[in-house]
Amino acid sequence: MAYRHSFAGHHYEFPDLKTLLAKASPARAGDRLAGLAAETDEERVAARFALADLPLDTFLHEELVPYEADEVTRLIMDGHDAGAFEPVRSLTVGGFRDWLLSDAADEAALKALAPGLTPEMAAAVSKLMRNQDLIAAAKKCRVVTAFRSTIGLAGRLAIRIQPNHPTDDLKGIAASTLDGLMYGCGDAVIGINPATDSPEAMARLLHLIDDLRTRYDIPTQSCVLAHVTTAMEVMKRGAPVDIVFQSIAGTQKANESFGIGLAMLAEAREMALALDRGTVGNNVMYFETGQGAALSAEAHEGLDQQTVETRAYAVARAFSPLLTNTVVGFIGPEYLFDGKEITRAGLEDHFCGKLLGVPMGVDVCYTNHAEADQDDMDNLLTLLGVAGCNFVMGVPGADDIMLSYQSTSYHDALYVRAALGLKPAPEFEAWLKAMNIMDDRGQVRPELAGGAAQLLEYGAAE
Amino acid sequence: MSGADRWSFLKEFTAARIALGRTGNALPTANLLDFQMAHARARDAVHAVLDMDLLQRQIAEAAIGLPVAEVKSEAPTRHAYLQDPSRGRHLAADAELREAAGEHDVVFVIGDGLSATAVHENAVATLAATLKHLEGWTVAPLVVAHQARVALADEIGAHFHAALSVMLIGERPGLSASDSLGAYITFAPRPGRSNAERNCVSNIRPAGLKPELAGYKIAWLLKEARRLKLTGVKLKDDAPNALPGEGRAPMLGPS
Structure with missing residues (x-):
């Protein structure tokens, strides 16, 4: 079915739902690369007018990716709760x-x-929303999860320590982990991207963090971001796995390019x-996503990247x-060209993740x-803090020396x-205070006496 | 609280930016500017323009002894190049390459890629070090390509009827290194080759894999590729990590 809008004598027609969504999407490099973006700004807004008039339940009758061919479509359709949908x-x-x-x-x-x-x-309505709408609506959504710390509570922001090393x-x-703890970070997870994806390497890293965590009774969880099959292998071998990681995407074909399927997860x-x-x-999974991932795997099925x-x-x-984390600017300028596109x-x-009930971090x-540059990151970080984001990354000095990109730092x-x-997650906040890393006013000002000093002795001894 | 962190003794264990100290919650000025300088150098490398005069001088000084052709990809500007990688994989319509005289064992292409800085500092030295180990090979004219991606060497290799192509190209700069060169080796180069069909020698720079040793590794891979008639995942990079005759292996960067 075609969708239409006319403005000032210009007649716009959008042949199908996926075209309508793509043309209504705010401008970005990946949609231009895929040949899906609106040709003009006027066409983009015309598409938004047509999208605004679309009955919301259209998405229950019209599949964007065929049900028979795609298990993500089947998951979406079969899992839909008609009763919950009733109010809208x-x-x-x-x-x-x-x-x-x-x-x-x-x-x-x-x-x-x-x-x-x-x-x-969620995608459709987001295309009609300004940045402030995305912030205001997301702020009202609360998705709380827990393992050894509770993440997503009102007034709190958790941080992943990302202590990567090239070898x-x-x-x-x-050393990078201790630095992060001394800066009050680590309540989301201590999560390492391994340079080598092997069961041996993964188990070695898990034991390192587990030893540190148990010795100082840190209320957090560890994760080594290896492939899910590697995590399954080390679990069979008895390694201390808290949280299982996997990169995921929005089509079966893209997930297959990652070597995964829903049954495996x-x-x-x-x-x-x-x-x-x-x-x-008992929330035990950590997922990462990011706009452009499906297109880069040539598995976007004609959908716009958002x-x-x-x-x-x-x-x-x-x-x-x-935790679910969109790694928003990692993919490069052919998908998100500049600070404006990355911010949006x-x-x-x-917003979309939170609306769907997913514990989003960025x-x-x-x-x-x-x-x-860092000014753009300061802006987005601040906006996400206002929007009630569950967690962000903590990378020493914002410079990931293994993955060669820049994220947010412990200082950030x-x-x-x-x-x-x-504030940090409540369990972690209590621990920071008990360790003399956080003072009575809630400021991270390590005393280097008592607990904090013991933590550094670990660094000195190891 | 202000100043250095008292756990700076941990710095000896990692090159990560740890124990930076702080003023209130913020980075001290010196560290703030250190980061900006690293980022500035990386960005300048991304946007640097390939200096043909400089390369010609280096080529003459190194006595490369090959005719040189200069070409452009389909990407007219750096902006277009960054937004649409596919345009960097095809020769511009007006690219002029001399008619190939017969077949060649190998063609070398020097491409700016994402760091002209890396090319200025390491490409000719790496090429010279490679050629040293290729006695008796029929080498096509050297091609220098602007706004180039790795796959541009496929079209160039096909043009010269080359059995192998080597693209020496600037890698995406990181904060710690903006001068890192990559070498991509492809057997039977022609349009449509996938990256899985190539071998790569990366992190070529004075503080990483030194050009002299990189040239030896590239030549080793070329000889193996010619023997096995393939490149890619089936050609394992078992190249020795030391030059012949050296007592111990020089330090290698991550590859």
Whole structure:
């Protein structure tokens, strides 16, 4: 079915739903690269007018990727909760935007609605929203998860320590981890991207962090971001796996290019649950996504990069993850060209994920060939703090020496928490105080007596 | 709290930017500027223009002894090049390459890639070091390509009826190194080759894999590729990590 809008004598026609969504999408490099973007600004806004008039339940009848050919579509359609959808069933996409920003859409209403929404509905409405709308609506969504710390509570922002090292050197990783702990970071996870994806390397890193964590009774979890099959192998061998990681995308074909499927993720989750290592919760998965991933695998199925990204959140929510992280600026300028595009994408991803009930964090980041710098990252980090983002990255000095890109630093974490009055996860906050890393006023000012000194002795001894 | 962190003794264990100290919650000025300088150097490398005069001088000084052709890809500007990688993989419509005289064992292409700085500092030295080990090979004219991606060497290799191509290209700069060169080796180069069909020698720079040793490795891979009639995942990089006659292996960067 075709969709139409006329303006000032110009008649625009969009032959199908995926074209309508792509043309309505805010401008970005990846859609231009894929030949999907609106030709002119006027065409883009015309598409938004047509999209605003679209009944929201259209997405329940029209599949963007065929049901028979794609298990992500089947997951979305089969898992749809018609009862939860009821409050917004009769709305158009435009009406849905108005409803989301209204007083009626409070935390309880949005929580109840989440299982009734498909990712395409979230993507569609986001295309009609300004950045401030994305922030305001996301702020009302609360998605709380837990393992040894509780993440996503109001007024709190958790940080992943990302202590990567180009050769997985244990002392190097321990040094970066200790540095992060002394800056009050690590409540989301201590998560290492391994340089080598092997069971031996993964087990070695897991034991390192587990030893540190148990010795100082740190209320957090570890994760080595190896392939899910590697995690399954080390679990069989008895390694201390807290959280299982995997990169995911919004189509079956893209997931196949990552060497995964839904059944494999389910099996890995069952294995991690059986280890029963959580103390305050049992969310055992950590997913990473990012706009452009499906296109770069030539598996976007003709969808614009923001719409196909939201479908990855449907995959994530099916496995009740502890953390889901959009690595927004990592992919490069052919997908998100500059600070403006990266900022917009970060806010879209955070909003769409939260609306769907996914515990979203954002890797606020860029590469050296993108038109972006630390000022852009400061802006996006601050906006996400306002929007109630669950967690961000903590990379020493913002410079990941293994993955060669720039993210947010331990210092950035101190800044955004102080600027916006955000606190760490409650269990972790108590630990920071007990260790004399955080003072009575909640400022991270390590005393280097008592607990904090002991922690450094570990560094000196190892 | 202000100043250095008292755990700076941990710095000896990693090149990561740890124990930077702080003023309040912020980075001290010196560290703030250190980072900006590293980022500036990386960005300048991305946007640097390939200096043909400099390369010609280096080629003469190194006595490379090959005719040199200069070409452009389909990407007219750096902006277009960064936004659409596919345009860097095809020769511009008006690119002039001399008619190939017969067949060649190998063609070398020097491409700016994402760091002309890397090319200025390491490309000719690496080429000279490679040629030293290729006695008796029929080598096509050297091609210097602007706004080039790795696959541009496929079209060039096909043009020269070359059995192998080597693209010496600037790698995406990181904060710690903006002068890193990569060498991509392809057997039977022709349009449509995938990256899985190539071998790569990366991190070529004075503080990483030195050009002299890189040339030896590239030549070793070329000889193996010619013997096995393939490149890619099936050609394992078992090249020795030391030059022949050296007692111990020089330090290698991550590759």
